Amino acid sequence: MTQSLSDLTQQLLDVARRAGADDADAIAVDGTSVSIDVRAGNLEHAERSEGTEIGLRVLLGRRQACVSSSDTKLATMMEMAERAIAMAREAPEDQHVGLADPSQVTQDTDVSALEIFDPSDEPDPAMLQDYAARAEAAALRNPCISQVQSASAGYTNRRVHLTTSNGFSGGFARTSHGLSCVAISGTGSDMERDYDYDSRVFQMDLRDPDDIGTSAAARAVERVGAKKPKTGAYPVLFDERVASALIGSLLQACDGSKVARGSSWLRDAIGEQVLPKGLSLIEDPHRQRSALSRKFDAEGLMTSRRAIVDDGVLTGWTLDLATARKLGMQSTANASRGTNAPPSPSLTNVMLTQGDQSRDDLIRQMGTGLLVTSMIGSTINPNTGDYSRGAAGFWVESGEIAYPVNECTVAGNLREMLMRIIPANDARTYLTRVVPSLLVEGLILAGD
Numbered sequence: 001m002t003q004s005l006s007d008l009t010q011q012l013l014d015v016a017r018r019a020g021a022d023d024a025d026a027i028a029v030d031g032t033s034v035s036i037d038v039r040a041g042n043l044e045h046a047e048r049s050e051g052t053e054i055g056l057r058v059l060l061g062r063r064q065a066c067v068s069s070s071d072t073k074l075a076t077m078m079e080m081a082e083r084a085i086a087m088a089r090e091a092p093e094d095q096h097v098g099l100a101d102p103s104q105v106t107q108d109t110d111v112s113a114l115e116i117f118d119p120s121d122e123p124d125p126a127m128l129q130d131y132a133a134r135a136e137a138a139a140l141r142n143p144c145i146s147q148v149q150s151a152s153a154g155y156t157n158r159r160v161h162l163t164t165s166n167g168f169s170g171g172f173a174r175t176s177h178g179l180s181c182v183a184i185s186g187t188g189s190d191m192e193r194d195y196d197y198d199s200r201v202f203q204m205d206l207r208d209p210d211d212i213g214t215s216a217a218a219r220a221v222e223r224v225g226a227k228k229p230k231t232g233a234y235p236v237l238f239d240e241r242v243a244s245a246l247i248g249s250l251l252q253a254c255d256g257s258k259v260a261r262g263s264s265w266l267r268d269a270i271g272e273q274v275l276p277k278g279l280s281l282i283e284d285p286h287r288q289r290s291a292l293s294r295k296f297d298a299e300g301l302m303t304s305r306r307a308i309v310d311d312g313v314l315t316g317w318t319l320d321l322a323t324a325r326k327l328g329m330q331s332t333a334n335a336s337r338g339t340n341a342p343p344s345p346s347l348t349n350v351m352l353t354q355g356d357q358s359r360d361d362l363i364r365q366m367g368t369g370l371l372v373t374s375m376i377g378s379t380i381n382p383n384t385g386d387y388s389r390g391a392a393g394f395w396v397e398s399g400e401i402a403y404p405v406n407e408c409t410v411a412g413n414l415r416e417m418l419m420r421i422i423p424a425n426d427a428r429t430y431l432t433r434v435v436p437s438l439l440v441e442g443l444i445l446a447g448d
Contacts, residue, residue, distance in 0.1 A: 003072065005030065005052075005161035005171055012056050012077055013163055019081035021058040021088075023099050023165045027298075027339055028054045028072075031158035036125060038132040038151045046125060055339025058084040059098060063091040068340035096325040097342070099166045104331075105300035109170030114286060114293045118175040118202045128153040131209045135181040138213030142183075144221040149182040149193065151213070168300030176291060177203045181213045185220040192226060192404075194219035194374070200430070201289045219373075222394075226404035228447040229395050235369035236410055236443045237362055239393065240426050242375050244433040246440075247281070247352055249380060249387065249414050250274065254308060254316075256323030256345045258382065265385035265415060266314065274314045275418055278353065281309035283318075285333075285348035292348040292432045299343055301333035308350070318345045351434040355423035359437045362424050364399035370445060371396055372410065385414035409446040417443065 003011075005028040012026035030052040037045040055068040058081070065087035067080045136151035154177075161171030180197035196216040198207040238246055252258065253266040266274065275281065285294050285303035296302055299321055307315055317327065320335035320343045336346030363371060373393040380387050392406040420441050427436035 009161050009163035015077045015081045016058050019085050023059040025057050025164040027162050029160050033156045035154040036128040036132055038136055043129055053339045056080050056084055058088050060088045062093045062095050063088045064097045065091055066341055096322045100299050102166045105168040106296050106302035111172045111295045115288045116201055116293050117173045123155050131179055134209035135213035138210040139181055139183040139217040142217035144185050145183050145217045146187050147184050149184055151181045154178045164300055170296055177206050181216040183216040183220040185224050192220055192223035223404045226406040228407050229405040231447050233442050234445055235366040235441045237371045238438045239373045240437045243438040244435040247435045254318050256317040256319040259317050260323050260326040263382045269314050273312045275309050275312045277312040279312055280307055280353050282307055282351050287349045290349050297333045298335040298337040303333045320345045349432050354425045354427055354436045359424045359426050362439045363396055367399055369396050387412050387414050411444040
């Protein structure tokens with residue numbers, strides 16, 4: 001009979017204690033992943049993987065070490081514990097490492113209310129192939145599409161359990177269903193590519209394959225005839241598909257590990273305005289049917305809703321226990337970890353306040369400028385926030401889309417850019433980052 005993940009982690013802890021660990025935590029992960037790729041109506045690639053991994057972190061005073069394995073036999077666990085103890089003895093002391101105080105860990109580990117697991121049967125590979133084929137066929141029905149680069153469908157079922165020597169034991173199961181299509185319009189040097197995709201916890205919530213293929217094709221056709229835009233200072237509207245990356249730069253600067261190293265352009269900004277008044281950035285780890293929702297973090301602390309930015313003002317950092325201790329603060333219960341490394345700060349679901357105008361309203365408002373629908377590359381100075389990214393999209397003249405553009409660069413300083421954002425009202429509320437299209441005035445464009 002297959003051993004439960006909770007039994008595996010408890011057994012790892014017992015072995016670690018016998019080997020001489022002062023404290024320890026153990027994590028076990030198992031799962032199944034299926035992916036299907038279709039090309040020209042035929043199955044091009046099918047892959048299925050499944051397995052179990054275990055990870056052990058031991059602490060000797062203020063020294064720690066992590067080891068992992070995909071072998072769950074007792075003999076392997078004993079070898080893991082001995083190796084981890086030997087590694088910890090050679091590790092440098094770090095006064096900030098350590099488990100949570102027992103009073104900090106939660107005993108409420110019931111995640112059923114989060115609805116992060118689809119209890120229906122694993123989708124049959126034939127069904128996944130049909131989904132991908134339908135998306136491809138829908139894209140090819142557009143007469144301007146020359147080929148579909150890829151059409152893929154997939155499913156993942158993952159279980160995790162964490163047990164610690166300070167009294168925490170909890171786990172969860174999570175599912176993911178995905179579908180994507182990449183379409184190409186034109187031929188030769190005139191080819192343009194674009195995509196659409198969807199990923200959901202529950203199969204029933206997944207968008208229709210025909211819709212995804214049709215949308216990918218339409219986007220690729222819209223890009224035909226792209227040319228470089230004008231060089232100069234113009235307003236830039238970041239489409240909803242890419243706007244989350246702009247807010248992601250702010251979130252990265254709020255990562256406690258970066259702040260503790262002094263490599264964040266927001267390192268001295270707590271209590272200062274970083275977004276326009278009226279805008280808040282909320283983390284909600286308890287949102288239902290979201291891929292990143294969680295009841296507790298990787299150190300056994302109860303998660304909770306919090307404002308990272310409240311009415312434009314930065315309120316704090318994203319912290320696990322170690323980074324919180326370095327900064328003289330309290331953990332925000334944002335620890336995340338795999339089987340082979342100690343915890344580190346990681347966000348769950350984030351939502352930016354939406355505006356009261358549509359994307360079309362903002363296009364009319366911007367007059368002349370750039371609508372960005374895709375971005376490539378990234379040059380961001382972590383200390384100053386200087387920002388430069390390759391972009392493509394559409395040139396706007398007199399409040400209307402004039403023609404597609406590519407091969408341009410958008411540049412500015414994040415601290416200044418974020419203070420000038422105007423949000424639209426078009427964010428998809430089921431995404432892990434709910435961010436609408438964002439208009440930013442006065443950015444530098446490098447084109448022709």
